[in-house]
Amino acid sequence: MKKPFKLLIIDDAEEILNALTNFFTKKKYDVVSASNGLEGLKHIEAEDAAFDLIITDLVLPSISGVAIISIAKKKFPDTPVIAITGWGEHPESLAKEAHADHVLEKPFKLPELEQLVIKLLADE
Amino acid sequence: MSNHSKSKTGPPIVGVSKNMERVRELIEHVAHTGLNTVVFGESGVGKEVVAQNLYQKSPRFGKPFIKINCAALPEGLLESELFGYERGAFTGAEQKKKGKFQLAHSGVLLLDEIGDMSLPLQAKLLHVLQSGGGFSPLGSEKEVQTDTWVIAATNHDLKKAIDEGKFREDLYYRLNIIKIHVSPLRERPEDIPLLIDFYTKEYAAMLNDRHIEKPSAQVIDRLCVYSWPGNVRELQNVLKRMLVLGDSNQIVDELLNGERTSSPTSEATNGPNQQVSLTQIIDLDGKNSPDNQSFSLKSAKKEAVEMVEREIISHVLAKTDWNRSKAAKILKISYKTLLYKISDLNIIPPEK
Ligand SMILES: Nc1ncnc2c1ncn2[C@@H]1O[C@H](COP(=O)(O)OP(=O)(O)O)[C@@H](O)[C@H]1O
Numbered sequence: 001m002k003k004p005f006k007l008l009i010i011d012d013a014e015e016i017l018n019a020l021t022n023f024f025t026k027k028k029y030d031v032v033s034a035s036n037g038l039e040g041l042k043h044i045e046a047e048d049a050a051f052d053l054i055i056t057d058l059v060l061p062s063i064s065g066v067a068i069i070s071i072a073k074k075k076f077p078d079t080p081v082i083a084i085t086g087w088g089e090h091p092e093s094l095a096k097e098a099h100a101d102h103v104l105e106k107p108f109k110l111p112e113l114e115q116l117v118i119k120l121l122a123d124e
Numbered sequence: 125m126s127n128h129s130k131s132k133t134g135p136p137i138v139g140v141s142k143n144m145e146r147v148r149e150l151i152e153h154v155a156h157t158g159l160n161t162v163v164f165g166e167s168g169v170g171k172e173v174v175a176q177n178l179y180q181k182s183p184r185f186g187k188p189f190i191k192i193n194c195a196a197l198p199e200g201l202l203e204s205e206l207f208g209y210e211r212g213a214f215t216g217a218e219q220k221k222k223g224k225f226q227l228a229h230s231g232v233l234l235l236d237e238i239g240d241m242s243l244p245l246q247a248k249l250l251h252v253l254q255s256g257g258g259f260s261p262l263g264s265e266k267e268v269q270t271d272t273w274v275i276a277a278t279n280h281d282l283k284k285a286i287d288e289g290k291f292r293e294d295l296y297y298r299l300n301i302i303k304i305h306v307s308p309l310r311e312r313p314e315d316i317p318l319l320i321d322f323y324t325k326e327y328a329a330m331l332n333d334r335h336i337e338k339p340s341a342q343v344i345d346r347l348c349v350y351s352w353p354g355n356v357r358e359l360q361n362v363l364k365r366m367l368v369l370g371d372s373n374q375i376v377d378e379l380l381n382g383e384r385t386s387s388p389t390s391e392a393t394n395g396p397n398q399q400v401s402l403t404q405i406i407d408l409d410g411k412n413s414p415d416n417q418s419f420s421l422k423s424a425k426k427e428a429v430e431m432v433e434r435e436i437i438s439h440v441l442a443k444t445d446w447n448r449s450k451a452a453k454i455l456k457i458s459y460k461t462l463l464y465k466i467s468d469l470n471i472i473p474p475e476k
Pocket residue numbers: 134135136137138139144165166167168169170171172173174277356357360
């Protein structure tokens with residue numbers, strides 16, 4: 001059997017993090033989830049970090065999604081990153097500057113996100 | 125003390141509270157990134173210590189660490205201090221001057237009290253950050269390119285300032301790539317005994333380990349229930365007073381009584397400007413002790429003059445409600461000299 005794709009998902013909104021984690025786990029992805037930027041950063045810095053794709057919320061306490069994107073892209077330039085933003089928050093342009101592969105605005109449909117993930121993983 | 129210095133090493137971050145541990149952990153993880161950072165917290169909580177620790181743990185350590193207080197200068201002067209100017213750029217610009225942004229090149233620029241920066245300057249700062257550190261000094265055609273790690277500090281709620289139209293939202297997001305919150309000391313009393321211990325040792329070392337009496341366990345307990353409106357800076361002042369005057373119990377009595385009878389905006393908040401003895405002002409027993417290698421009449425005198433100036437200017441500014449032209453008249457110095465002194469001596473306006 002083919003090894004499942006490994007995703008890192010970071011969001012501080014519990015219900016969103018749970019929804020995303022459950023959705024992608026059901027779709028047979030290997031999901032690592034983090035509820036804040038520091039936790040997410042620790043996963044990225046871990047020695048065995050080998051994520052195929054990262055999904056991060058942009059507005060997070062302490063270490064923002066923009067920071068996550070910058071740090072991840074520096075360490076793993078080829079790993080695609082999808083940024084998701086909340087309502088009335090405007091750091092999209094910063095996410096682009098940090099080389100996020102895609103910025104998705106909430107609300108979005110889960111299948112829409114999945115299509116994006118499939119596309120980015122295929123491009124890789 | 126001048127408001128900037130090269131590769132200055134600050135104290136470690138002392139404390140065992142959740143907040144201090146979190147702050148230390150964040151520093152470990154982000155110091156190498158050079159990403160724009162904002163340190164939030166009340167006056168005297170240790171925002172500058174956090175900035176210094178970020179710098180010390182970063183690859184930029186050893187390069188310049190430049191600090192500027194955005195609340196102390198009016199817009200025009202702050203702009204010229206930040207970005208510099210060419211000779212003749214405006215009346216009084218007799219020679220070319222490098223801005224702090226350029227002086228901090230390859231190192232760190234600490235923008236203290238960023239919440240007090242005027243909207244037009246916020247726009248200019250945003251532009252500089254967007255362009256990756258490029259700008260033209262006033263009166264200059266040539267663009268200078270800088271690689272400066274911008275760390276900002278504030279005691280304002282910037283979100284609220286955005287709602288009130290006083291702070292640009294786009295600048296807020298650009299600066300807040302990393303956010304570090306430092307809690308007020310009253311919310312982490314468990315740090316107080318450690319801070320007392322650390323600073324008692326530090327002051328003792330300054331006094332060449334002459335026997336000094338550490339506050340008793342009972343005094344420390346009482347200090348832990350005080351609300352510390354001036355945070356760690358106030359604790360340092362109280363500790364110094366105790367070590368110099370020796371009458372710890374009386375000093376705690378005064379603190380706790382004062383708290384009961386006065387509003388929280390009174391004296392204690394002005395921690396840095398409290399009355400102290402002359403020996404203490406000059407720190408003759410401490411940093412400027414003739415027993416120290418670095419002692420010289422010249423340096424001790426310079427420091428003493430700065431401290432006396434700071435004290436007097438703060439006093440007159442407080443009396444005039446920070447009406448700077450009135451204060452300048454009373455002090456019999458020019459308005460411009462006063463503004464430079466406010467900046468150089470790092471005199472901070474009261475919170476509005
Ligand atoms: N956690 C800490 N450990 C050691 N010293 C501290 C700590 N927090 C504050 N200080 C000291 O207290 C004083 C005030 O701190 P500072 O960083 O200037 O506060 P702020 O910038 O928030 O006004 C400084 O002398 C600083 O060294």
